[in-house]
Amino acid sequence: MxxxxxxxxxxxxxxxxxxxxxxxxxxxxxxxxxxxxxxxxxxxxxxxxxxxxxxxxxxxxxxxxxxxNTYSINLNQFSDMTKEEFAEKILMKSDFVDHLMKGISQETTHNDANKETQFNSKGVSYAYSIDWRTKGAVTSVKDQGSCGSCWSFSAAGVMESYNFIRNKAALVDFSEQQLVDCVIPANGYNSYGCGGGWPASCLDYASKVGITTLDKYPYVAVQNNCNVTDTNNGFKPKNWIQVANTPDDLKMALNWTPVSVVVDASNWGSYYSGIFNGCDQSHISLNHAVLAVGYDLQGNWILKNSWSAYWGENGYMRLAANNTCGILSYNYLVTA
Structure with a gap:
């Protein structure tokens, strides 16, 4: 060293x-x-x-x-890291994500009979803009720390919001740590704690075991042994789908609930405010998962990150419209 x-x-x-x-x-x-x-x-x-x-x-x-420039950058918790260190400590490894993608087909949908009837954007109208924060449907911004567990925060977020919006339940924080500890190869999933994982794996796991609350299973930013033994641990998603990779389909999904999205966050480290368009669109490397909570009148995506409220716009980012940073690649939505 x-x-x-x-x-x-x-x-x-x-x-x-x-x-x-x-x-x-x-x-x-x-x-x-x-x-x-x-x-x-x-x-x-x-x-x-x-x-x-x-x-x-x-x-x-x-x-x-x-x-x-359409966005500003600033000092934050990553300012003494090189770009390479930031990718190593905070983001998922791109080769790991490539490996994950080869084995996720069986996890992308769960009873996706609803896909065509509910989330085909052709001929369906949707709001000019939507922001689930204004409806009180999004929990507070969290901090994953020096652990590549973004996938668990993205998945927990989509389940939290669905449970509040569609089940009319209280808005509660679900346990990302349970997902980090339990969505593992020993339980049949290609997810590896702080090394990276896949949001759809979390949905599959939660459908079988349930996801408990954050206060019952607190986040510690390291992977520990799974501390769950029974199969009745709170919220259980019944159905979910992978959203088709067009802006209209993602907007239509966002009119239902927030959506788990996977992106290239290689250049996000210093983001502070504004409409981010700083990805290399010719070389997208998916390495981070966040929660899309809406879009504005110009079609820019509103994203909840897991790098603390100190980062970005109080923990959020506005990402330029369309497929900026590969946002349309792998998106997951709970439907029941």
């Missing part, structure tokens, strides 16, 4: 010298590191993190000074 840090320092040194690090930037770093309670192993790592921070701060200033 020390060799890697030293090598990185050597590589970043010309950049830092070229930037002519100012007192203002040093003060920005000290304020940020105090705010985020950063403690490093040694002086070498601290120096490396400082230089990564300065590089990210420079990118933020350059991006935000361009009036043509």
């Amino acid at each position: 020390n060799k890697l840090i030293l090598l990185s320092i050597i590589m970043l040194m010309p950049l830092c010298l070229a930037q002519n690090i100012s007192v203002e930037k040093l003060l920005a770093y000290n304020k940020w590191s105090s705010q985020h309670q950063r403690v490093y192993l040694n002086e070498d790592e601290k120096l490396f993190r400082q230089m990564v921070f300065f590089e990210n701060l420079q990118k933020i200033q350059e991006h935000n000074s361009d009036p043509n």
Whole structure:
């Protein structure tokens, strides 16, 4: 690890010298590191993190000074990570997701007889815009921490909202930790805790075992042994579908309830506000799952993330319309 840090320092040194690090930037770093309670192993790592921070701060200033950009970026909990570290610690591995996709066909639908009658967008009208937050149908923003468990938050979110909207039940937080611990290969699922997983696997698991509440099975950001033995643990989805990959179909689904969506979040780390369109559309690498809670009059998607309310627009993102960041690829909706 020390060799890697030293090598990185050597590589970043010309950049830092070229930037002519100012007192203002040093003060920005000290304020940020105090705010985020950063403690490093040694002086070498601290120096490396400082230089990564300065590089990210420079990118933020350059991006935000361009009036043509439709979104702004800012400092947050990821600001001392390189893009590669962010992908490694926070996102699901793209090769893992590719592997998952090859084995998910049996999990994409569950009794999908409702698909054509309820969610075929052809000839069906839907609202010009919708935001389930305004209807009190979305739980608070959570923080997955340094654990690639986004898939469990996306799945828990779609079940929470469905239960409130369609079952007229109280809005309660479901346990992401139960999904992290129990939706595992030993139980027949291609999901691997903090290493990544698939929202549809969570729906299949919950349909058989039920999903309990967050207060009964709290989130700890590491995978533990499954602490569920019986098969009567609360909410059980009966049916779900994979939404067809068109904007109209996703909008139609969002008129029913929020939807679990899978995206390429490689460039999301510093997002702060506005309409995000910063993905490389020529090379989409699906690596993150979130909850779509609506869309605006321009067709931009409203997404609930799991990186704390400190990130983005109080934990949310507005994503540019159509298939930005691959959002139309793999979407799941509870129908009963």
